[in-house]
Every structure is written in structure tokens, then in C-alpha cells.
Amino acid sequence: EYVWPSIYDELEDIMMLQSGYIRKGFSDAVSPCSFGTNVEGRQNAAEWIRTAYHDMATHDAAAGTGGLDASIMFELDRDENVGSAFNNTFGFLSNYYSVRASASDLVALAVVAATNRCDGPKVPFRAGRIDATEAGPLGVPKPEEDLTTHTNRFATAGFNTSDMIEMVACGHTLGGVHGVNFPQITGNSSEGQVSRFEGDNSTSSAEFDNVVVTQYLNGTPGNLLVLGGNDTTNSDKRVFGADANETMNALADPAVFQTKCADILERMINSVPSTVALTDVIEPVEIKPYVNTLGLNSNGTIDFGGRIRVRTTAGTGRNNNDLAVHLTYADRNGANASGTITSTQATYLGGTSSGLFREVFSWFEFATTLDPSTGASKFNVHVTTPSTGVVETFDNVGQGFPLVDAVLYQQPQSCRVAGNLTITAAVRKDRAEEALTLGLVHKVPRQGVVIDALEVRPVAFEKTSVEKSGYILFQAHSSLSVDSYSTTFDVTLGEGDAQSTIEFQRTNVLTDTCKSL
Numbered sequence: 001e002y003v004w005p006s007i008y009d010e011l012e013d014i015m016m017l018q019s020g021y022i023r024k025g026f027s028d029a030v031s032p033c034s035f036g037t038n039v040e041g042r043q044n045a046a047e048w049i050r051t052a053y054h055d056m057a058t059h060d061a062a063a064g065t066g067g068l069d070a071s072i073m074f075e076l077d078r079d080e081n082v083g084s085a086f087n088n089t090f091g092f093l094s095n096y097y098s099v100r101a102s103a104s105d106l107v108a109l110a111v112v113a114a115t116n117r118c119d120g121p122k123v124p125f126r127a128g129r130i131d132a133t134e135a136g137p138l139g140v141p142k143p144e145e146d147l148t149t150h151t152n153r154f155a156t157a158g159f160n161t162s163d164m165i166e167m168v169a170c171g172h173t174l175g176g177v178h179g180v181n182f183p184q185i186t187g188n189s190s191e192g193q194v195s196r197f198e199g200d201n202s203t204s205s206a207e208f209d210n211v212v213v214t215q216y217l218n219g220t221p222g223n224l225l226v227l228g229g230n231d232t233t234n235s236d237k238r239v240f241g242a243d244a245n246e247t248m249n250a251l252a253d254p255a256v257f258q259t260k261c262a263d264i265l266e267r268m269i270n271s272v273p274s275t276v277a278l279t280d281v282i283e284p285v286e287i288k289p290y291v292n293t294l295g296l297n298s299n300g301t302i303d304f305g306g307r308i309r310v311r312t313t314a315g316t317g318r319n320n321n322d323l324a325v326h327l328t329y330a331d332r333n334g335a336n337a338s339g340t341i342t343s344t345q346a347t348y349l350g351g352t353s354s355g356l357f358r359e360v361f362s363w364f365e366f367a368t369t370l371d372p373s374t375g376a377s378k379f380n381v382h383v384t385t386p387s388t389g390v391v392e393t394f395d396n397v398g399q400g401f402p403l404v405d406a407v408l409y410q411q412p413q414s415c416r417v418a419g420n421l422t423i424t425a426a427v428r429k430d431r432a433e434e435a436l437t438l439g440l441v442h443k444v445p446r447q448g449v450v451i452d453a454l455e456v457r458p459v460a461f462e463k464t465s466v467e468k469s470g471y472i473l474f475q476a477h478s479s480l481s482v483d484s485y486s487t488t489f490d491v492t493l494g495e496g497d498a499q500s501t502i503e504f505q506r507t508n509v510l511t512d513t514c515k516s517l
């Protein structure tokens with residue numbers, strides 16, 4: 001069961017906030033399915049799925065090595081990984097990459113998003129993939145290789161003959177063969193030339209459908225890996241026919257195609273090294289709080305503000321036009337505080353966001369002040385349907401949504417002036433002698449690799465002379481290279497069980513002035 005906060009909240013956001021009031025826009029690059037960032041011949045959705053496959057292809061299931069680990073970003077000088085698709089994919093994904101979203105999880109999510117935006121089946125998404133730090137073994141299938149080589153390669157990765165047929169058919173429903181990459185197959189090496197698997201005059205290649213199957217069974221021209229002029233490179237012909245068409249005949253039923261593709265693509269993205277433990281399937285969170293502000297203000301009280309995201313997808317029984325949200329909270333010692341914190345339904349862009357799989361969410365904004373002498377430790381969220389008076393209470397699996405008030409992040413007192421970062425935190429006096437550390441993530445560029453390495457470098461905070469409302473201000477200073485101007489950090493107070501952490505804060509919201517309190 002979901003408990004807030006989760007280190008996978010960021011990935012859930014990337015999945016669920018595609019458009020509207022708050023948006024991550026991850027699927028922008030695959031909407032519509034044919035979209036190719038206005039580069040002739042390019043189709044981002046196809047590139048994303050091909051990238052995931054090439055990364056996974058060298059998985060060794062028995063040895064527990066390789067698989068979806070983003071090792072492909074180190075393998076782009078190989079002729080088995082020809083084309084700009086991989087760097088284009090990582091170039092886009094790098095916008096979402098962080099300590100909370102590994103490149104390999106993003107590649108997996110890219111398959112889920114591309115399939116969804118191409119009207120394909122829902123591919124369940126699990127998180128937890130760990131990125132490789134170097135290249136893996138060779139062995140991505142090439143079209144000129146024979147069937148035994150391909151069958152063996154898939155078998156090593158844990159896929160039998162019909163799995164192989166399904167995976168290739170499900171991949172080759174999008175995109176095609178590009179002249180710049182395979183002129184020997186298309187017979188035309190010009191920039192932007194593409195021979196789509198499902199035929200050049202059809203919109204089918206921008207739709208997750210089974211035309212690639214029916215056209216193979218009917219002998220309809222289109223796929224140059226089936227009916228290409230040189231039989232040596234007709235790898236789809238050999239693969240599709242590997243079990244005397246038994247699998248392809250089954251895939252000729254559109255519903256079967258969708259079901260089988262959901263299953264085989266899920267298995268493809270879940271082929272990971274044995275050292276990786278994937279999470280449960282990431283499902284949309286019903287009620288998700290976003291605390292944007294919890295810090296001392298100049299009046300000496302604590303500003304507490306943020307948003308509550310309420311799932312209003314069809315079937316939830318919640319109606320965006322008939323909802324109200326308020327919070328109740330407990331003080332530092334766990335005693336219920338009197339009064340409630342009201343919220344206002346957001347209005348910008350309708351106050352709603354939508355995500356993959358037709359998920360819809362309504363947003364409520366709150367901003368209040370708390371008494372620093374009593375503080376806050378947790379809150380509950382109450383969702384009311386005004387027309388009926390029915391109230392649903394969400395208490396985060398019985399424990400309340402936790403708040404940390406022993407250490408407060410003072411964003412207005414933090415700043416970045418060129419490469420000099422200052423982070424200010426307020427520590428409650430009773431804990432002011434404990435260690436306070438800034439865990440700053442540095443982005444370290446790697447030669448020839450689009451995705452930077454991430455290194456957390458701790459910095460000790462220093463006490464300042466400023467005190468207010470029972471808190472003492474501390475500051476941490478660090479230099480940042482240009483690559484790391486937009487990065488993330490944690491602030492950790494104390495050790496062990498008594499540790500209090502403010503997690504995953506972003507530097508990109510900082511101004512160049514550290515205000516005084």
C-alpha cells in the first residue's frame with residue numbers, strides 16, 4: 001500500500017502529470033504518436049521503444065547480468081547500435097533524470113508512455129532500475145544475422161521463440177528502416193528517408209496496431225525486413241516464421257495482439273540485472289500532498305503551504321466540480337491542533353492535470369501559518385463532496401502525512417549566485433547541536449555520454465548568529481559547476497532513528513539573492 005512520502009513520488013509524477021495545471025510533460029515528445037520533433041523521418045515513440053530493446057537485448061537471464069540498465073548510453077560506437085535514435089532518446093530523458101529517476105527507469109517509462117500515446121495497451125510500470133556505469137557485452141541482433149543467432153540471443157535473455165516473435169512484432173508496429181542507417185536495405189541513403197514497417201502510405205506506423213502482422217501473413221509489401229530485395233537482411237521474415245506462423249496467426253487477432261504486446265513489453269522492461277529489485281507496479285496515488293513551503297517567515301511564524309492532488313479519474317466517484325478539501329494537523333507532540341487548514345480549488349487550466357492511462361487529478365492549494373512554539377508533526381486530508389456532505393478522510397495508512405519541524409528549509413534565505421550555492425536551514429534549538437548536512441547532488445559530465453553521472457557530495461552546515469522563534473539559522477555553502485546549476489539536494493539533521501530529513505529539493509527555483517529573515 002502506498003505511504004507518503006515515497007522515493008518513487010517523482011516517477012509517479014512524471015507518469016501522471018502530463019498536462020494541465022501542474023505538468024511534467026514527459027509524453028509531449030510522443031504526442032501525437034507520429035511526432036518527431038519536426039525532424040524528417042523521425043518518430044520519437046519508435047525511437048524510445050527501440051532504445052529500450054537495444055538496451056535490454058544483451059540481458060543474460062541465467063547469469064543475472066545486463067538488461068534494462070541504460071548501459072546502451074556507453075555502447076553507441078557499436079555498429080549494432082547504429083543511428084541517432086539512442087542519443088535523441090537520452091537527450092529528452094535527461095530533462096527528467098535525477099537521483100529519483102534513473103536513466104534506466106526513464107527508458108522503461110518511455111516504453112510505457114510511447115505505447116500509451118500510440119493507442120497501444122497499458123504496460124504496467126515498476127521502478128527501481130539501477131544505471132550501469134559502463135558498457136555491457138556486445139550482442140544486439142542485426143538484420144543480417146541468421147535465425148539461430150537471433151533465437152539464441154533471445155533465449156539467453158529469457159525469451160522463447162514465440163516470445164521473440166511477439167516482441168519483434170510489437171516493436172515493429174511503429175517506425176521503420178532509415179536510409180541513413182541501413183541504405184543497403186532501403187536503397188536510399190538520403191537524410192530523412194524512412195521505409196516504414198507498416199507501409200509508407202499508411203498512418204499505421206503511428207498507431208500501435210497489428211498491421212505489421214496481417215501484412216506479413218497476407219504478403220502485403222511494406223516491411224523491408226520481410227520483403228526486402230536482399231533476403232539476407234530479411235530478419236523479420238525469418239523471426240516471424242520461426243514457428244511456422246503459429247504465433248503470427250494468433251497475433252492476427254487485434255485483441256490478442258494488444259494483450260500479448262502488453263505482456264511481452266512488460267517482460268522486456270522488467271528484464272533487469274539480478275541485483276535490482278523492482279517495486280510493485282506504480283499506481284496513481286489517490287491523495288497526494290505536495291508541501292512547497294515549511295519555513296520560518298519574518299513575522300516569526302512558520303509558513304506552511306502547498307497543494308493536495310486528488311484523483312478524480314472516472315470510476316473514483318469523485319467529481320472535480322463537487323469537491324472541497326481541508327486539512328487537520330497534529331502539533332509537535334502529536335496532539336490534535338484546533339482548527340482546520342482550508343484549501344482553495346486551483347483554477348489555472350481548470351485546476352486539473354491529466355496523466356497516462358486517462359488518469360485525471362484535481363488540485364487544491366493551501367497556505368497557512370503555524371505557531372513555532374507548538375509546531376506540527378503530521379496532518380490528515382479530508383475530501384468533502386459538498387452536494388452530499390460525505391467526507392472521505394485520508395490518514396496515510398493510519399500514521400498521518402508526516403511533517404518535519406525540527407529542521408526547516410529556508411528557501412527565501414537560500415540562493416545561487418553563478419557557481420556559488422548557499423542553502424539556509426532553521427534548526428529547532430533543542431536539536432541545534434546535532435550534525436546538519438547538505439547532501440548536494442553534482443552532475444558530472446561523461447565524455448560522449450548524454451546522461452551525466454550523479455555524485456552526492458555532503459557539505460556540513462555552519463551555525464549563524466541569527467535566531468528566531470526558538471530556531472537557529474544554519475548555512476551551507478558549495479560551489480557548483482555549470483552542469484549542476486539545476487540540481488537537487490537533501491538536508492539531514494541528526495543520525496539514526498532520530499534523523500530528520502528534508503528531501504529532494506530543487507536548486508532551479510532559487511534566485512540570486514539570499515534574503516535576510
Ligand code: HEM
Pocket residue numbers: 043045046047049050053082083085141142143144150167168170171172174175176177178179181182235239
Ligand atoms: C531480431 C531482432 C531485431 C532486429 C534484427 C531488428 C532490426 C531493426 C532494424 C534494422 C531497424 C531499422 C533501424 C533504423 O533504420 O533506424 C529496426 C527498427 C526498429 N526496431 Fe527493431 N529489430 C529487432 C527487434 C526489435 C524489438 C524486439 C523491438 C522492440 C520491442 C524493436 C523495435 C524497433 C523499432 C520501434 C524500430 C523503429 C525505429 C525508428 O523508426 O526510429 N526491434 N529494427
